[in-house]
Amino acid sequence: MSLPAVPEGRLHLVKDPKLRGISSLSHCFGRRTARPSRIIPRAAQRNKTTKLQPRQASTGKRSGQAEIDEVPFFDRFHNSITGFPFPLGPFLQRRTIRKQVDKGRLWLFEQEQTLGGSNVTTVIRMTVLKLNSGNLWVHAPVAPTRQCVRLVKELGLPVEFIVLPTFAYEHKIFLGPFARSFPNAKVWIAPRQWSWPLPLPVQFFGIFPTGGTITEDDQELPWSDEIQHKIFISAIGGASAGVGPYVEVVFLHKQSKTLIVTDAVVCVPPSPPQVVRTANLLEAGSPLPGLIRGLSSLDDDRGFKDKFLDGEMEQPAESEEAQVQLGWKRMALQILYFVPGNLLNPESSFRALSERLVVSPVLQTLVYSKNPEGARQWVDKVTSEWSFKRVIPAHFDAPVAAGPKDFRQAFQFLWDMKNNLPTQASSVEAQQQQNLLARLFSRKPQEPFRPPASDMRALNGLENVLTKAGVFSK
Secondary structure: OEOOOEEOOHHHOOOOOOOOOOOOHHHOOOOOOOOOOOOOOOOOOOOOOOOOOOOOOOOOOOOOHHHHHOOOHHHHEOOOOOOOOOOEEOOOEOOEEEEEEEOOOEEEEEEEEEEOOOOOEEEEEEEEEEOOOOOEEEEOOOOOOHHHHHHHHOOOOOEEEEEEOEOOHHHHOOHHHHHHHOOOOEEEEOOOOOOOOOOOOHHHHOOOOOOEEOOOOOOOOOOOOOEEEEEEEEOOOOHHHOOOOEEEEEEEEOOOOEEEOOOOOEEOOOOOOOOOOHHHHHHHOOOOOHHHHHHOOOOOOOOHHHHHHOOOOOOOOOOHHHHHHHHHHHHHHHHHHOOOOOOOOOHHHHHHHOOOEEOOHHHHHHOHHHOHHHHHHHHHHHHHHOOOOEEEOOOOOOOEEOOHHHHHHHOHHHHHHHOOOOOOEOOHHHHHHHHHHHHHOOOOOOOOOOOEHHHHHHHHHHHHHHHHOOOOOO
16 A cells, blocks of 8 residues: 655646546547446445546546646656657656655655556656765656656755666656756666667767766765665566667665665556556547457356457446546556557456555566566565665556565565475466455555466567567577
């Protein structure tokens, strides 16, 4: 369960944190007018103090989103038409929400991010810490729109350090322009930077590491008295394919006992993040295109053709609110699995992994399982040498109330591999029931999350294809 984060500012006040959002891959095949579908959200939500706002027909907005949309277009403008082969959207505007986690010390800056021209949307997050010097330390900068830069400057403190904690393009692309907005800050980057399909230097992306490159051996960085770091590097293999290693630097802010990560772990909230547009959620929750319908609903024994042609498989949702919730569940599963087993009825798969600290099935399959021994050593160091009470990932929910035991449990699959135990669940129902029972008693799940085999079919197939192509070592 996440610790509360306090939104700040008139134009970005989050009035209802239970309705927050992401969008859907199922409509990459063409945008459609959003129509209700089925699946009703759980009646009982964990935050008992927040009531859902009455439905307003055809507004396409959730509570709190009007304040976001009031921000003028050019305050949200950022040219993002880049990113071969997967351009990152929104191409021309990104809204920013600032949340205060610890008063006067720790803030989160959240923006929406989509894949290309689709409405597949996630949250991308920048973490800002106030150092004992009174200056700011910025982790994984987001798009420096006028609104974003203004929200940083409103803190009234100079930016001293800007840190790129990963090789990943989605975070790397904003470092250069963000640093230009704060020219007096020192830029530090994770080691082993690379790009594909051309091996371009970081300067090509406008990145100039004026501070230096972070290394595992160097524990005497300018902020080391307050913030420690550990690096995971996985040489995936297949160097002939031009693919470099997965690199992530994780940080511990000792005073607040906060672990700051980029992609290592995530926590999927029960309702969609506020920064993502309601229109995208409604579209994601509308009836699926025939192609996706034919590939989904694994509990339907009919063939692809019959399901493709059956436009009556989905029943209307009871409300716009229910359609938003359905859209969120579909999109969260698509981000984590690419192609989950059942988009038509995603409830079981969603409940199996939501509201707990997990490793994304994509990273579990394509990264950590390729270097299990190195990953185990890294996890052991993080959990045995550091004490923390919460985790801030760069995606999905944050902050997450979790300690070393929860972090270790999220990576249990690494030890299952070592002991030749199954790393996937035979059925989604077993995972759903285990997670549901824990929530009913307000406890954390005692058993680790294991992705259901039905949801992992597409990822397993992709892994085989990449291995044959030489991206992974056999």
